[in-house]
Amino acid sequence: MSQVNRLATGGRIDRAKPMSFTFNGKTYQGFDGDTLASAMLANGVGIVGRSFKYSRARGILGHGAEEPNALMQLHKGNATVPNPRATQVELFDGLTATSTNGWPNAEFDIMQWVGIIGGKLMPPGFYYKTFMAPQKMWMTYEKFIRKAAGFGKLSLEPDPDTYDKLNVHCDVMVVGAGPAGLAAALEAGRSGKRVIIVDEQNEFGGTLLGSKQTVDGVDAAAWAEQATSELAGMANVTAMPRTTAFGYYDHNFLCALERRTDHIGPVALAGTRQRVHRIRAHQVVLATGAIERPLVFGNNDLPGIMLANSVSTYINRYAVVPGQRCVVMTTNDSGYQTALDIQSAGRTVVAVVDSRHAPDGRLVEAAKVAGIQVMAGHGVIEAQGGKKVTGAIVAPLDEAGDKVTGAGKTLSCDLIAVAGGWSPVVHLSCHTGSRPVWQEDVAGFVPGPTIQNQHLAGAVAGEYGLSQALNAGIQAGATAAGTECAQVFNCGDESEGAAQALYLVPHTKPISRAPKQFVDFQNDVTAAGIELAAREGFQSIEHVKRYTAMGFGTDQGKTGNVNGMAIVAKALNKSIAETGTTIFRPAYTPVTFGAIGGRDIGVLLDPARHTAMHPWHVANGAEFENVGQWKRPWYFPQAGETMQQTLNRECLAVRNSVGMLDASTLGKIDIQGKDAREFLNRVYTNAWTKLAPGKCRYGLMLKEDGMIFDDGVTACLSDHHFLMTTTSGGAAAVLAWLELWHQTEWPELDVYFTSVTDQWATCSFAGPNSRKVLEKLCTDVDLSAEAMKFMDYREGTVAGIKSRIFRISFTGELSFEVNVPADQGHYMWQKLMEAGEEFGITPYGTESMHVLRAEKGFIIAGQDTDGSMTPYDCLMGWAVGKTKTFSFLGERSFTRPDTARADRKQLVGLKPKDPTVVIPEGSQIVMDPNQPIPMDMMGHVTSSYWSECLGHGIAMGTVKGGLARMGETVYCPLADGRVLAAEICSPVFYDPKGDHHHD
Amino acid sequence: MHHIYCPYCEETREEEEYSYTGEAHIERPKDPASITDEAWGDYLFFRSNPRGIHHEMWFHAAGCRRYFNATRDTHSYQIHETYKMGELPTITAKTIAADTLAAQQGDAS
């Protein structure tokens, strides 16, 4: 098929570089310099997709980020990309694109009958109203509707490309390289400041590239090229085309997406495909321009109805005229420029239909001189056609544009160019919380007050004229750079007539009966729908938005919002300024997840922490568990073992002989200073005044509300030197907690904290033979039960290495921990394994550690406690000092009425009635399983395991008033219908007297 | 994303280096045992939640590991000042109201 709509000359395309592409399976030709949209229009492609709700045929409306209809599915296989706008996709040879909406295809759509037959049945709130009840059916409807509505598909294969993120700083950040942005960047760049200028298009220039105006006598596009090359020559300026500033955050922080290779092919052949620049700027110049508003009239969504400025852009920049016979409907002078452009491209302008009764600007006169028919005081009230426009019904309007005042007539045409005025692109300025304000004289919302160091230039501030934009730009650049500038541009465009604010073209029928008048094309929101929402009582613009879906999704209300808000305002008898606007969120246009993820994916998602012994664990077949960022051995399976068999073997080894655990991940905080002891008194529940050097003590740490926060053993190394251990996951929080209290409440205490978690490796070995293992390697410490008692600490030499030796136990067995500098941890582990070989020393992981400690009723802070458990709730009153002089953190809260309640949830042991059962952790606990739902929830199971040495399941859980319910039976109703019964008992299942670890 | 001046490092750094740690100038009662449950409850649980000027603590966790205070507008997110632990703010809701009033009177005259 030939390019029927392509002009023989002109445009910024390279006819020497033809490119072929496919759309919905058909092959077409375009040129280097085309967008996918301009190439489709050149080939006469009319329908690009089907609408979301009514499944109506839709064509291309715009030429840039504002395009609501032409959402594409690009490329194939793992490189496929859903939802780029055809207007923003640069053409390359071999590009494949399909419509995202329309199933089975855009030309013939199975949902059309819903649109035609069900149109009246699909008012706003349709989905909520129809499909929320019966709720069961929603799943069925949803599947069908989602499939039919489309909006693209993701590949389920891994993305073949890589992406990057960069952190950047600059003095002046300019967003947008149209006339205002270019002028701002030139001035700021000339001052020597570090400048970044970005623009979403492939080349700088914005509207200049599709303009026939001049700048100081120079052709507009040529001026843009000069400005661009001057910027390129400045070492202090970073100029980035194909880069969209998509988010503007607090304190002048912006994110911009740079598309490096999307214009070359589906996959980057070298380097990264896209990069996110995270930019912190001293000053920001927003030169984001304006988007032309469509006009709202009957059937205004037919393919062949386009924004007038877009039609001009296609003609002047891409040498494409998307029609033969054109009607221009305008409310301001800019539509006349489009009429002139169409005429000079050699096509017919049927008429310029102007809602104003006495238009008189420079361009109006030029059009009249060119012989173009002007129908003043008229409006296109309805378009005719099926799959594309075939005519426009034009009727006279009253001066306010409120009523049709006479009979209409039909103008035959295949293109209607609509110029409904301009909406400043306020999206970025909104991102930082600034609410746009209505400015009557520009008939648009402009950015409101802000605390950012932000400057506005050009159409974003309602400065629509070219001279105005350039002059505002150069002044904004000067202000941002702290310079002064006397340069003034002249483009000879001063005499423009006043625009009329017309947000809904009246029809002979009332809104509810007129053919559909679309406001938001992407979300299929009509004027009638908005009116209905107002009638149904929605008064806030935010509520109307949510009820009708206006401005939702990737569209973000770029073309439709202002018309819609004006219609709401009118329905509520308010002014637009009173009704206000919704605000916009990032991202301005969609950003790929690849770019957001950057390199922080896969193994780089989060740092992994390995202990010094990690290679040994890997070599010996450990399965690993994530504990925070740590990779901890979970269990060490042997060939043919199930996990449970492994755990049974590991636990029995500890109970009967000796097992060894890598405990290096426990948080370790070195505490020094002459007030270290006093500090510990204040942050722990128990007393530290008398703990002698060489002794250890278990400590409970509470928040001020009396609830357990962390626990661990702290050793006294010398009078002014302690080593605190914390839970593996709590180490960072505990250190910050200690620092908080020291810095904010007790700065007078002489105490210092240093994290030494990574500096020490810890081998923890437990079992009746553990002393014998250590005695083989350590000869300079008397390890006998009399000399080194439970909770003693010694320094000594183990396997030739100076070590810290603790006799502490988390298993209930005789147990030692040997700490050595981390770089010798692997060696020490191997030496201990060798020494223990004759006793069958068995490495065990976190899961067996959990079983062993649960058999003893030892809690894991954060598993058995959840920030709502006091020491008393956990049967740990023994760990609370009763006679401490300083009111330690949390102590005062014990006597609060709520903390002292007898029916608090308390931690108890749970023994399943059926000894073979292991109750699932997290199970809810009730007293009466036959109580009708909702049952009284008494608590839940916090820890539960199979105990091989006891021969039955064991569990711990919280139960309301549990400590007074010993011996009672509780029930755990499970999701699968089973109900498990258990008896409340002491959580100490194994060796309740504690004989073993004292041996 | 905030850009925060650490009064100890004397540098403006990215928010990622800091963590927010609640309202500033909440003093722990000197003798908790002697105060009523209600007074203790106030200290534990009750915090102001102003729309506007708020004095709050930040922790330079990935920097100098010092706690400091900031005077921040909870609506605009403007940080008016940061100051060291133990110091008092020079900018408060009162001083800002006075400045605004003075500016208005200046405009009027």
Ligand SMILES: [Zn+2]
């Ligand atoms: Zn700092």
